[in-house]
Amino acid sequence: MSFELPPLPYPHEALEPHISRRTMELHHDQHHQKYIATLNDLIQGTPYAEATLDQIMRQTASRRSQHDHAIFNNAGQSWNHTFFWHSLSPDGGGAPPAPLADRIDNAFGSYDQFRERFAEVAGAHFGSGWAWLVLDGNKLVVTSTSDAQNPLVKGKVPLLTCDLWEHAYYLDYQNRREDFIAAFLDHLIDWQHVGMRLERAPQLEEVR
Ligand code: FE
DSSP states (O other): OOOOOOOOSSOTTTTTTTSOHHHHIIIIIIIIHHHHHHHHHHHTTSGGGGSOHHHHHHHHTTOOSHHHHHHHHHHHHHHHHHHHHHHBOTTOOSSOOTTHHHHHHHHHSSHHHHHHHHHHHHHHOOSSEEEEEEEETTEEEEEEEETTOOGGGGTOEEEEEEEOSGGGTHHHHTTOHHHHHHHIIIIIBOHHHHHHHHHTGGGOOSOO
């Protein structure tokens, strides 16, 4: 089995002015595509060729060999990017609707405190990586991971992610990562997708 680049769930320009069409063309059509093409090359002729993306990530997470390490990185980046596209909506951002609002209030005190926590964790993350809202046991937690890492392989359920690699924001925001994170929080989060993930959390296996 070889993997294919999943189409964006909206047109390339749909997230403007917060993320430009050009950024989406490069990020989805070039960067995401390249991770998938590299993954396909790496798994060809190995037992991973028959596995799902989730299975590949779990099985290579300990990165026993350099080959496993490369497979993990490209599988992780393939998974994380697909999840990122679904974390975004042209009509997103701001406070979540009920009943998700209650879950956020209970976990963080208020939506404003959640927003502050997410901005702090994402802003403080050093280097390339991802900021996440995850379900850890029964608890909603904000965390970040480096490079291609994904909380899934640590037994947590990803609910939302923000790409912190420079390619995600450099064309539109240059070095102002905090402005990109603010745009993500205030205008782009697809809370409907987060709610759907949370509802299905016990059965979640696949990326969507
Ligand atoms: Fe990216």
